[in-house]
Amino acid sequence: MYGAGMAKGLLVTMKNFVKPDRMFTVQYPDRKVSPTELAKMSGVGVFTFMRKNPKTAFKAMTGQMTVPARLKQHPRFRGEEFTWYEQRCTGCASCAKYCPLGIIRIVTSPSGEQVQEGQKYHLDVFDIDIGRCMFCGLCVEACPYDALHMGSGFEEGKYRRKDLVVTVDRLKSQPKHPSTWFRPQIQGKEGYHPHGEKDVTWQEAGRHEQPSRKHQEEKWAKR
Amino acid sequence: MAIRTEPVTVNLGPQHPSTHGVFRLRVTFDGEVVLDVEPVFGYLHRGTEKLAEERTYVQVVTLTDRLDYVSAMTNNLAYVRAVEKLAGIEVPERAKYLRVISSELQRIASHLIATGFLLQELGAFATPLMYCFRERERILELFEMLCGARITVSYMRPGGVLQDAPEDFWPALDELVKAMPQYIEELEGLITSNEIVLARTKDVGVLTAEKAINASVTGPMLRATGVQWDLRKADPHEVYDRVEFDVPIGAIGDTYDRYLVRVQEMRQSLRIIEQCVKQIPKGDIRSRTAYFIRPPVGDAYGAVESPKGELGFYLVSDGGIAPYRCKIRSPSFINLTVLRDLLAGWKMADLIIIFGSTDIVLGEVDR
Numbered sequence: 001m002y003g004a005g006m007a008k009g010l011l012v013t014m015k016n017f018v019k020p021d022r023m024f025t026v027q028y029p030d031r032k033v034s035p036t037e038l039a040k041m042s043g044v045g046v047f048t049f050m051r052k053n054p055k056t057a058f059k060a061m062t063g064q065m066t067v068p069a070r071l072k073q074h075p076r077f078r079g080e081e082f083t084w085y086e087q088r089c090t091g092c093a094s095c096a097k098y099c100p101l102g103i104i105r106i107v108t109s110p111s112g113e114q115v116q117e118g119q120k121y122h123l124d125v126f127d128i129d130i131g132r133c134m135f136c137g138l139c140v141e142a143c144p145y146d147a148l149h150m151g152s153g154f155e156e157g158k159y160r161r162k163d164l165v166v167t168v169d170r171l172k173s174q175p176k177h178p179s180t181w182f183r184p185q186i187q188g189k190e191g192y193h194p195h196g197e198k199d200v201t202w203q204e205a206g207r208h209e210q211p212s213r214k215h216q217e218e219k220w221a222k223r
Numbered sequence: 224m225a226i227r228t229e230p231v232t233v234n235l236g237p238q239h240p241s242t243h244g245v246f247r248l249r250v251t252f253d254g255e256v257v258l259d260v261e262p263v264f265g266y267l268h269r270g271t272e273k274l275a276e277e278r279t280y281v282q283v284v285t286l287t288d289r290l291d292y293v294s295a296m297t298n299n300l301a302y303v304r305a306v307e308k309l310a311g312i313e314v315p316e317r318a319k320y321l322r323v324i325s326s327e328l329q330r331i332a333s334h335l336i337a338t339g340f341l342l343q344e345l346g347a348f349a350t351p352l353m354y355c356f357r358e359r360e361r362i363l364e365l366f367e368m369l370c371g372a373r374i375t376v377s378y379m380r381p382g383g384v385l386q387d388a389p390e391d392f393w394p395a396l397d398e399l400v401k402a403m404p405q406y407i408e409e410l411e412g413l414i415t416s417n418e419i420v421l422a423r424t425k426d427v428g429v430l431t432a433e434k435a436i437n438a439s440v441t442g443p444m445l446r447a448t449g450v451q452w453d454l455r456k457a458d459p460h461e462v463y464d465r466v467e468f469d470v471p472i473g474a475i476g477d478t479y480d481r482y483l484v485r486v487q488e489m490r491q492s493l494r495i496i497e498q499c500v501k502q503i504p505k506g507d508i509r510s511r512t513a514y515f516i517r518p519p520v521g522d523a524y525g526a527v528e529s530p531k532g533e534l535g536f537y538l539v540s541d542g543g544i545a546p547y548r549c550k551i552r553s554p555s556f557i558n559l560t561v562l563r564d565l566l567a568g569w570k571m572a573d574l575i576i577i578f579g580s581t582d583i584v585l586g587e588v589d590r
Contacts, residue, residue, distance in 0.1 A: 005416030012412045013350070074364070076389065078371035098514070100282035136285040136377045141385070142514065150371070181371040182386055 030066035038065065073152065075180040075193050078135045081151035082128055083178035084171040085202040088147035091121035095139035095148050103129040104139060123168055130156065131164035141182050146206045149178030149186075152194035176200050183207075230258050237266050241344050241575045244585030250566075250574065257574055260566045262559055267589040275549035280306050280381060280516040283549065287536075288375040290553065291587040293336050296329035296366075297529040299379035304460060305525030305536035306381040310518035315507040318383035319461045324396070324499050325369060325378060326527070327492040331403070332362045333530035334443075334485040337582040341482060342414065344579040345423055351413055358406045361399055368392045381516060383509030396500065403493055411486060424479040428565050428577030431476060438561045442532025442554050443484045444581060448476030454528035466498040478580040485582075515544040531555050531582060551590055555583040 033041075035057045039049035050057040059065045091108040104127070111122035140150050158164050177194040180187035185207050186200060230253045236242040245266035251259040271290060275283045287298040300322055307314060339355030363373040368389055370378040378385055414420050430440070432448040445452055453470040455463040471487035473480025518540040526535035532554025539548040558581055565581070566574050 002418060005418050005421070009413045009417050012409050016354075074367045074371070074389075076369075076371040077367060098282070100278055100285050134285060134375065135372065136288075136375070137371065138282065138285065138377075179371065184386070187389065 026071065027069050028071060029068060031069040032063050033060055033065050033067050035060040041067075070195060073195065075152075075187065077150075077152055077154075077179055077194075078137050078181050079151040079153045079179055079194070080130050080133070080135065080156050081153050081174060082130075082166060082171065083149040083151055083174075083176050083200075083205075084126065085147050085176070085205055086123070086172055087202040088145045088206060089123060089126075090145060090147075091123050092144065094142045094144060098138045098142035100136065100138060101132055101134065103132045105129075126168040126171060128166040128171075129164065130166055131161045137181060146183065146185075149183060149205065150181045152177060152179050176202075176205075178205060228253075235574075237263075241579060243340070243579070243583055246583070246585055246588070248574075248578070252571065255570050257566050257569055257571065260563050260574075262562055264559075264585070264588050267585045269590070271590045272549050272551060275546055277545060279514075279544050280310075280518075280546065281514060283546065284380065285375070285377050288377055289586055290551065290590060291333075291529065291531065291534070291555065291584045292374060293584055294329045294333040294530045295374060295376045296326045296378060297527055297534060299376065300326050300461075301525055301527045301529065301534045302536045303379045303381050303525075304527060305523050305538045306516065306518070308523035308525050309521065309538050309540055310381065310512075310516050312382045312512055312516075313510050314383055314461075315510055316504050317387075317506045318508045318510075320499050320503040321369075321384050321388065321508065322379060323461050323463065323466075324496055324503075325366070325376075325384075327495050327499075328362050328365060330492045330530045331489045332359045334489050335359045337485055337530075337580075338410065338414070338482060340582075341478075341576070341579050342420075344575050345420060351410075354410060354413070358403070361402075365392065365395055365399065368395065380509060380512075382512040383507070385509070387508045393500070396496070400493055400496055400500070404490070407486060407489055414482070415486070421479065423573075423576060424477065424482065424580075426475070426477050427573050428478045428569065428580065429476055430561060430565055434561060434564055435476065438557070438564075440532070440558050440561055442528070442530070442558065443481055443488065444532065444558050444561075446470065447473035447480035447484045449473060454526060454533055458526070460527060462499065462502075463495075465502065466495050468492075468495050478576055481580045481582075517542060517544055526552070529554060531584070531587070532558060534587075553587040553590060555585075555587040556590075559583060559588065 035050060036046050038056065038060050039046045042049060056065065091106060093106045096104040096106050105125055106123065107125035108121035108123055135150070137150055140148050156164065176199045178186060178200055179194050180192065186192060186205065192198070230251045232249060232251045235248040235250055237245040237247040242248065247263040249261040249263060250257055271286050274286055278286070284299055284302060287302045288295040290298050306312070335355040335358055339352040342351040343349070366376055367373050369392060370376045370385060430444065430448050432450050435445050435448045436450065441452070449472050451470050451472050456470055468491045471484050471491065473484050520540055520542045522537065522539040524535055524537045526533050533552065534554055535552035537550040537552065538546045541547040562581070565577050569577060
């Protein structure tokens, strides 16, 4: 019958039109909130909230109040702000060597400190130019001491290219919320998510315990 | 004596929404009818083949993501297969299954885009495309679980895959495999028997089997002409010889057949994934290889059936840490060679649809 196919197609459209759970629009970067949700956020009952801030409650009722929305994201997501542990890094520059674009710059000098029972180098420069980074994660994969991890963000926007360079000071000072990408030891931790509040300490970030002098001597003697 | 008329040459693109990227068609029209077509490309040329000569074998994987950017998994697979042939690297069983699962998911995602944009070009603006994107989104979420990225995955490595699937991947995959047939049915309900689609696509842009073989066209475009050629059957790589699936073929090779073959291939891909999930063994996911792979002097050609056709990498090694030469046989580029035969004689409105049904991606055409 002519027109049957068209009716079938329109039926599909109608079905999607009326079913509320079929909506798949993701609200970003802000989403609307109801007064109930606002009250929950401030930790008081709905009526108390409405009495205390009637203006905000009215705005929320009419759909004018928004809060920043965070996208659902897997903890493995390869994000832009790198997490780096100074205590674990030996300055071997494996990451710089393995980067396909050569955007990691490392300058080291002998520090005289003993880390992992060997000479540790002091990192004068550890620059990652994320303006050119493609987030393939080869640097993270190459790091033999689990010092470098991917981050979880994707919203870094700057007006100048030089602002996109992640410097060693920023790497030292920023909160340690590494992505679990290629780091099964972090992924194994119960309920860890980079968006959470909890920091990962440098001891937890490593794949293995710090080897003792005896262990290393045995290992090298066997070779 | 009648007034003399002349054909008019029009540039379609490179910034035309229906040329799938930056692609230019110099079309000579006689009124509404296409007389001649000259494809002009190179606007997206990034020199991937040359860049590959300056990078190690593992680093090139990141470049292959950017070739066919709607099916990065199969690009990875084709490249690592060439490296494995070249260097003689063994792949663990679990990694083979993970590779097949991820590349079949990618095939579904790619065909959804092809179908969605075909509808877009038919004039069903945005809504059916968003239906397709909604399903694709779920597949991309699975990729995010596997490898932390959605489009530029860089998941495969010579000698296996990068990392094992997380625990929450398998229930999510099961859910998708269960839900997907309904989605495909819904999509078919919109298109397959729709009179407008039938009128616009049936018997439009017919490609004969002989012409397709002569131009070495591969993929759904070839299978729509009725030739049963699929590299997954002809040269079973990974675990394709252990799973059952059919190769859907079309009847006459018109635009409608090309669409129909793609939809049926999505169903077959789901069948493959279902079987792989049942068969997948436990074990290693990556064999031990040196980071700087130094293959012996020689050459190798690795090819897979990508969603667009046969994607092959020809690598020449001089014994160093980087390929001496890397040639990419990209299906989109070679499928374009029949464009003039396909388009000549059709009207302007048909041109857009026929061109859309060839499903090219400019990242792969220009490389």
